[in-house]
């Protein structure tokens with residue numbers, strides 16, 4: 001496979017990510033009807049529905065009502081494309097695993113933006129990823145073991161660890177800050193991350209994700225843009241660190257040296 005093919009597949013997945021981000025929180029079907037302009041409702045023609053380029057040659061406006069189409073649509077497509085090409089590059093020549101990793105990347109981008117907008121992580125994504133992760137465990141090089149049974153066990157253990165560590169963090173956060181720090185959606189997402197990246201991946205993801213979330217929250221508080229009682233979505237930070245896992249699982253001793 002060529003890198004341009006990987007980019008293109010990623011852009012098409014990104015186009016579907018836009019559908020997920022728009023429709024999943026509204027509990028609409030993600031397969032039918034086809035894409036429509038949110039303002040005038042006219043369905044978008046197949047030749048305008050091309051990832052990234054469609055937005056460019058329409059000049060960022062709907063063909064029929066000229067309503068502005070958010071720049072976020074092509075940017076999400078571009079982001080997914082770059083991530084998918086990167087994953088293909090990282091895992092080539094293992095095509096089956098690269099394809100699985102690309103699907104996960106697209107789902108994580110959707111999680112990040114849905115949680116950012118609505119403070120929810122749909123079960124379709126978190127539990128869907130959990131199920132897919134266990135199904136894909138035999139071909140997953142991030143999991144411990146060579147035999148498929150060992151990898152399945154390591155995926156199950158990772159899911160349990162992700163769930164447990166996140167639940168514990170949420171409980172402690174609630175006692176410490178007297179407010180909900182992490183929700184049930186985050187806990188289910190962490191179970192999925194563990195199923196894909198094992199115990200070590202779940203640990204890395206929670207550490208780095210919480211660190212990024214805390215930096216974001218503190219920087220907002222410093223600029224007085226956020227009160228202590230305001231919620232922060234953790235999904236985007238957990239997704240970002242889970243994506244990092246798919247490129248590189250940080251060994252535990254490295255993480256400890258970093259914190260000391």
Ligand SMILES: [Zn+2]
Pocket residue numbers: 037038039040041042062063064065066067
């Ligand atoms: Zn329109």
